[in-house]
Amino acid sequence: MNPKKPGRRQFLKSGAALAGLAVGATAVEKSIAADVPEQRVDVLHKVGERSHFVDSIRRGSINNPERRSPDEPRVFGLTTPLQDSAGMVTPASLHYVISHGYEPRDINPKEHRLLIHGMVDRPMTLSLEDLQRLPSVSRFHFIECHGNSTAGGLGGSYRVSPDATAQDTHGFTSCSQWTGVLLSLLLEQAGVQKGGTWIIAEGADDYKHSKSIPIGKALDDALVAYAQNGEPVRPEQGYPMRLVTPGWQGINNVKWLHRIEVVDEPYMGMMEVTRYPRLMPDGKSRWFEFEMGPKSVITRPSGGHHLLTPGFYEITGLAWSGGGSIRRVEVSTDNGRSWKDAQLQDPIARKAHTRFTIPWNWNGEEAMLLSRCTDDQGVVQPSLAEVAKIWGTDVDFFRNSTLITSDLNAIQPWKVNRDGSVKNAIY
Amino acid sequence: MNPKKPGRRQFLKSGAALAGLAVGATAVEKSIAADVPEQRVDVLHKVGERSHFVDSIRRGSINNPERRSPDEPRVFGLTTPLQDSAGMVTPASLHYVISHGYEPRDINPKEHRLLIHGMVDRPMTLSLEDLQRLPSVSRFHFIECHGNSTAGGLGGSYRVSPDATAQDTHGFTSCSQWTGVLLSLLLEQAGVQKGGTWIIAEGADDYKHSKSIPIGKALDDALVAYAQNGEPVRPEQGYPMRLVTPGWQGINNVKWLHRIEVVDEPYMGMMEVTRYPRLMPDGKSRWFEFEMGPKSVITRPSGGHHLLTPGFYEITGLAWSGGGSIRRVEVSTDNGRSWKDAQLQDPIARKAHTRFTIPWNWNGEEAMLLSRCTDDQGVVQPSLAEVAKIWGTDVDFFRNSTLITSDLNAIQPWKVNRDGSVKNAIY
Numbered sequence: 001m002n003p004k005k006p007g008r009r010q011f012l013k014s015g016a017a018l019a020g021l022a023v024g025a026t027a028v029e030k031s032i033a034a035d036v037p038e039q040r041v042d043v044l045h046k047v048g049e050r051s052h053f054v055d056s057i058r059r060g061s062i063n064n065p066e067r068r069s070p071d072e073p074r075v076f077g078l079t080t081p082l083q084d085s086a087g088m089v090t091p092a093s094l095h096y097v098i099s100h101g102y103e104p105r106d107i108n109p110k111e112h113r114l115l116i117h118g119m120v121d122r123p124m125t126l127s128l129e130d131l132q133r134l135p136s137v138s139r140f141h142f143i144e145c146h147g148n149s150t151a152g153g154l155g156g157s158y159r160v161s162p163d164a165t166a167q168d169t170h171g172f173t174s175c176s177q178w179t180g181v182l183l184s185l186l187l188e189q190a191g192v193q194k195g196g197t198w199i200i201a202e203g204a205d206d207y208k209h210s211k212s213i214p215i216g217k218a219l220d221d222a223l224v225a226y227a228q229n230g231e232p233v234r235p236e237q238g239y240p241m242r243l244v245t246p247g248w249q250g251i252n253n254v255k256w257l258h259r260i261e262v263v264d265e266p267y268m269g270m271m272e273v274t275r276y277p278r279l280m281p282d283g284k285s286r287w288f289e290f291e292m293g294p295k296s297v298i299t300r301p302s303g304g305h306h307l308l309t310p311g312f313y314e315i316t317g318l319a320w321s322g323g324g325s326i327r328r329v330e331v332s333t334d335n336g337r338s339w340k341d342a343q344l345q346d347p348i349a350r351k352a353h354t355r356f357t358i359p360w361n362w363n364g365e366e367a368m369l370l371s372r373c374t375d376d377q378g379v380v381q382p383s384l385a386e387v388a389k390i391w392g393t394d395v396d397f398f399r400n401s402t403l404i405t406s407d408l409n410a411i412q413p414w415k416v417n418r419d420g421s422v423k424n425a426i427y
Numbered sequence: 428m429n430p431k432k433p434g435r436r437q438f439l440k441s442g443a444a445l446a447g448l449a450v451g452a453t454a455v456e457k458s459i460a461a462d463v464p465e466q467r468v469d470v471l472h473k474v475g476e477r478s479h480f481v482d483s484i485r486r487g488s489i490n491n492p493e494r495r496s497p498d499e500p501r502v503f504g505l506t507t508p509l510q511d512s513a514g515m516v517t518p519a520s521l522h523y524v525i526s527h528g529y530e531p532r533d534i535n536p537k538e539h540r541l542l543i544h545g546m547v548d549r550p551m552t553l554s555l556e557d558l559q560r561l562p563s564v565s566r567f568h569f570i571e572c573h574g575n576s577t578a579g580g581l582g583g584s585y586r587v588s589p590d591a592t593a594q595d596t597h598g599f600t601s602c603s604q605w606t607g608v609l610l611s612l613l614l615e616q617a618g619v620q621k622g623g624t625w626i627i628a629e630g631a632d633d634y635k636h637s638k639s640i641p642i643g644k645a646l647d648d649a650l651v652a653y654a655q656n657g658e659p660v661r662p663e664q665g666y667p668m669r670l671v672t673p674g675w676q677g678i679n680n681v682k683w684l685h686r687i688e689v690v691d692e693p694y695m696g697m698m699e700v701t702r703y704p705r706l707m708p709d710g711k712s713r714w715f716e717f718e719m720g721p722k723s724v725i726t727r728p729s730g731g732h733h734l735l736t737p738g739f740y741e742i743t744g745l746a747w748s749g750g751g752s753i754r755r756v757e758v759s760t761d762n763g764r765s766w767k768d769a770q771l772q773d774p775i776a777r778k779a780h781t782r783f784t785i786p787w788n789w790n791g792e793e794a795m796l797l798s799r800c801t802d803d804q805g806v807v808q809p810s811l812a813e814v815a816k817i818w819g820t821d822v823d824f825f826r827n828s829t830l831i832t833s834d835l836n837a838i839q840p841w842k843v844n845r846d847g848s849v850k851n852a853i854y
Contacts (some may be wrong), residue, residue: 045485045505045520045663046484046486046487047483047484047485047506047521048519048521048524048661048662048663049518049661049662050474050519050658050659050661050662050666051533051534051536051659051661051662052533053534053535053536053666053667054659055668056659057473058472058473058475059472060473068799078473084658085658086563086565086606086607086653086654087654087657088565088604089516089604089656089657089658091519091656091657091658092475092476092477092518093472093475093476094474094657094658095475099474103613106479107477107478107480108480109478109480126559129735132727132741133738133739133740133741134741135784135786136513136741136743136784137772137784138513138514138515138772138782139772139773140774143478145705150853152722152731177514178514179513179514192580212826226513227513227519228655229510229514230513230514230515230516230517230518231481231483231513231514231520231521231523232477232478232481232483232546234475234477234478235474235476235477235478236474236475239477239478239480240478240480241483256711267592298599298612300559308556310532311560312560312561313560314559314561314562315558324715328659345565345566346566346774346776347567347773347774347776349773349774355565356564357562357564359562365429367794396722406795425712
């Protein structure tokens with residue numbers, strides 16, 4: 001629901017419509033407003049809005065380990081309402097947002113510059129206009145917080161609550177068509193010197209968020225994006241430009257990108273030192289991990305949905321992998337005793353959400369819905385028990401820890417009860 | 428530019444932020460608002476917005492043949508700002524809108540029903556919930572007004588003005604990923620009777636817009652869409668459901684779809700009788716035409732853009748065809764004396780916008796930029812002279828007439844002047 005809409009409508013009905021619209025309007029808007037009756041300017045929006053009956057919103061994950069004290073609640077991020085999703089595109093207005101303390105910046109694109117320097121022959125400074133003159137690519141890619149679908153990612157017990165929705169369990173992933181310039185092209189122009197093995201990407205936010213990224217990724221498929229789903233990247237996503245590191249942990253996709261330094265070793269920035277070393281079951285930490293494993297989640301029916309009557313339902317969901325494209329998705333309605341191949345909807349893009357669908361006749365009995373994907377590297381999404389086995393621990397470890405890791409890509413079970421309610425079955 | 432943002436910010440700074448936000452907020456929003464500091468609720472939008480530095484807007488085409496008198500200006504429609512586009516997706520907020528007098532309806536989805544009746548064995552009434560239980564498809568398709576890029580489409584001389592932008596010349600086309608149910612599946616459920624050769628699709632708007640469509644198209648790839656780019660179809664696009672007839676004239680993509688009647692002949696509705704018979708050069712009219720021909724337009728640089736300095740530029744644009752997918756786009760910078768193949772960006776979807784790019788070094792001299800596409804049927808986009816020849820007339824006919832036809836898919840020339848200005852060269 002758009003909280004502004006009712007207010008605006010009321011305002012327009014008061015008769016002061018045109019004067020109200022003219023505040024802050026551009027010259028073009030003014031000329032249109034002067035030429036057409038007020039009512040039609042109201043009805044035919046120059047920038048359209050969704051129906052006020054649509055109540056899908058991003059939700060803040062408030063209880064998270066980053067809050068400094070119980071008296072200081074902080075929104076760690078905003079999750080995408082996957083339970084309402086359709087197709088492969090996430091609307092920009094509902095793209096997940098993570099904030100580690102820094103705020104979206106209100107950047108004037110005319111003043112913004114991207115500096116490329118360090119171990120390069122020709123340091124460069126690029127404006128948005130400069131960037132838009134260069135050869136571009138447009139590619140669908142998901143971006144996913146590597147805490148997504150982990151208990152640590154939502155910072156507490158809600159991940160394993162029976163009432164958790166797909167938004168609660170998996171809402172820190174979103175998929176857009178990003179348009180921008182390959183970083184490899186920029187680095188080629190700058191001339192990377194021998195020994196330049198890492199880059200430091202830094203944002204223009206107040207905290208100067210930075211991340212160390214191996215040069216191999218920078219020269220592979222990373223891009224400096226200025227557009228998202230056909231319009232300029234949104235402020236919360238890094239307007240006017242951001243780094244996109246396809247398939248890698250969200251933290252690498254530096255927003256409000258203003259500096260890339262080529263260096264000869266990773267820098268131990270705040271993220272590398274304080275937040276992202278992951279504590280393994282054996283008590284040791286691992287510093288660097290990047291790629292998101294193959295993952296899938298059924299988005300309908302999913303937690304919080306309610307099946308009204310037995311009968312036909314489509315089961316649909318999303319699958320993605322940091323390793324490449326999705327080759328196969330299997331669905332089980334009997335807790336893994338039997339599996340059937342779901343249909344994949346075109347386009348199936350590399351390192352992008354892929355929509356899957358499969359028909360299902362619900363007989364009114366209890367059912368346990370699972371999905372399991374396989375990527376084009378042949379890597380299969382594991383069960384939670386399989387993940388635990390690999391790690392030399394048991395499933396309780398994942399339930400109770402605030403662990404954040406991109407390796408936790410376990411199968412998500414949704415339980416359908418006889419009354420039609422659908423519940424999170426990780427509990 | 429978002430005219431609302433500055434006002435809202437000011438309001439929040441006044442200290443009454445939380446009270447203001449709570450007006451019209453849902454229970455969920457209220458609970459979040461109560462838990463986090465006011466400032467962060469403002470910063471992290473639950474439904475995000477674009478930067479207020481972005482000034483891309485739909486524009487109304489005011490001077491059109493549908494206005495009843497000069498004293499009664501009417502917005503015929505709103506065009507997509509193609510000159511600012513990127514990739515293949517049109518943001519829902521910028522999707523073009525055509526209104527023949529009917530208004531977007533504020534439909535409560537719980538009350539909306541789709542009736543399928545006429546020459547069928549089992550008439551059906553479907554709610555949105557019913558529809559969402561059925562097998563779905565998600566497909567990228569353009570929708571284009573068949574008056575797009577014609578002088579008649581914008582209703583006057585502006586199509587051929589040197590100052591026309593790509594929005595002015597071609598802005599009545601947009602591309603979305605549509606999710607919905609194939610109409611063939613619904614008709615199969617209903618059981619089309621022998622002799623049922625057409626459908627009448629009708630909307631729930633005040634004017635009950637209806638269109639006669641051959642059963643062949645209905646059973647081919649037409650779909651009843653409830654989602655667009657990952658969210659519910661926007662009100663201006665037919666919320667809660669619309670017909671999508673891939674590749675066919677926009678008029679067939681009936682919005683606010685509430686009735687499909689299977690019949691044995693086309694109905695001579697208002698659109699068939701009064702608006703869409705096209706006047707041919709020989710003075711005769713043709714009643715039915717459906718498929719949009721292959722068309723392309725360079726979106727950057729295009730009319731209204733300004734090249735600051737000689738040197739490297741990317742030329743980029745969109746190509747699409749109602750006949751299938753785009754196989755090839757060629758670009759000329761010397762008014763057609765030589766052509767080079769542009770690169771097509773994945774995904775290349777059937778009956779969808781395809782983004783093309785090609786590098787260009789501008790030497791500072793006058794240049795004439797053209798693009799020409801070929802679809803997978805081998806059909807090549809013609810020049811205006813070629814179109815005129817086929818029609819047995821000359822190019823002045825198209826310049827001066829208010830003709831609306833899906834056959835007018837001629838190559839669009841943009842002239843780059845020595846001062847860097849870019850002008851519409853159809854004049």
